[in-house]
Amino acid sequence: MYNRIFGLETEYGLLIKSDQPELSPSWIAHRVIDHLFTAKKHGVIDLHYRGYDEPPGNGGFLLNGGRMYVDMGHLEFASPECHSLWDLLTFDRSGDCLIQDCLEELGLADQVSIIKNNVDHETGATFGCHENYLVSREFPFTQRGLGQLIPFLVTRQVFTGAGRIGMSRNLEGWIELEDIEGLVRPRSNNARPSDIVFQISQRPDFIVNDFFEWVQHNRAIVNTRDEPLADPNRFRRLHLLMGDSNMAEEATLLKMGTTGLVLQLIEEGHVPQGLDLDDPVQVLRDLSHDQSRQWFMTLSTGKVLSALDVQEIFWAAAAKHYAGQDDETDWVLAHWEAVIRDLRGGYEAVVGRVDWASKLWLLAQFREAEQVEWGDPWLKSLDLEYHNVNQQEGLYHALTDEGHAPRFMTDEAVTLAKSVPPRNTRAFARGEAIRYLTMQAEPRLFPSLADHPAGRRVPPYVINWSVLQFRGSPVFVMADPFRTYMNEMKSYCHP
Amino acid sequence: MIQRRSRDRGSAWETNLAEWERRERPVDPLGKPPGHREPETGPARPDINSPSKDNLLKRMRKVDPKQAERYRQRTGE
Structure with a gap:
């Protein structure tokens, strides 16, 4: 897609x-992790401290340019940098398959399921699916600039939400403060657990702020951490953690594609105005909880619109300015329009395309057949099983097997993406460097400097998103994610 | 054909290379090209026949009713 690099980071449940x-x-x-990097040599394990909670051996970069590691007890896959939505979808799925392959090769597949969701119904724990969008350093990272994104993000859950049974009491409720007429007081929670049998999104119960820079506490609609992982004079990275992990391929493409277009509307001064919300965090939550699925909301102006109306306003602006921009943009515009239109006719119209609707429809069929109540724990188990990445078991994959969920990539493409990086971003150079390292003889890579007393303290390689270095060679900088660094990497590996 | 607006991202050679790489890749292997518009009227209900529904129910009945109680995750990011 025009002028954009995308990435997804997924924390898996086990x-x-x-x-x-x-x-x-x-x-x-x-x-x-041990099997992937040591036995399969599907990448190179970190030999240096990346942070206080990422010691050597905690994870590493993969042949496909992405990264697999353990973060706060969760397996996490970060996709390589993708310039195309279709690439992103394929590489995101390759992460699921890499982990599933490992479980099968370890003989653990019968004992362990990988669940690509964002909530533990029993403990109230949450874990994320983070979206990354590369933007220019000139992008207005101010409250006013980013504020234009908020009405879109709050309402996009109608087609990006993964849905869930029930609701969670936020474990961080002590920091939920709201400012009403100058008084700061604990945020009220309009919903009682008994009122919410099913909601359309998993993360709103855990979002307590509109803007904040941390990711583990005080989660915000927009994360404002300034960590571009690229030339900081030219780029910033918009990092969103309020979205759900998607199973539906169309939902993944629409989540990233529509958000990319709205960022372009902001960058070029075309974003719709007059959609401000007094309390976007509460609206985010209320929309997810709305059992009527009418999704009405009150703007700061007092005007009442539905979430679908707001999405249609953003769609119209994007269609006016960007129709014909490129093929992916046209695909996003057509499918964005279609999902808004179809949702107005009821959720059944988007089964297979929107995760919450698919899950709700499956649960409704099951409830009818088995005569179980919403409070039956079996339904929570089915909710989890929707997100099982195992194609033979997961309920989303059952929908695809029966031909009810449209596919936008092939299994062959996913197989390729497990070990081949995207060809048109800097992930290409990183993938080539990792392929070179995995072919070196062990146990000592680049031994010349290792024989030097100072060299023994230097790991044979250091790989990061924007730089890498082999021992005894200069630092290799990849400051521009749009470049492939193809020839430079060839010279670096074979000087 | 992917359109690219002018933007300084390095040499002309690199820009041309990126365009060549993008044209080469099939963007929709299942035959619907990007830009393909869905029919103007969407499906009102999922067209799921009885055998298909039976298969889905069969798969759902295999799920351990208690597995949500076994799912014990730490809070992440």
């Missing part, structure tokens, strides 16, 4: 199906 106490999610996560 469901241990047996009662063996030694099989903890954290232990499984480290077994997968």
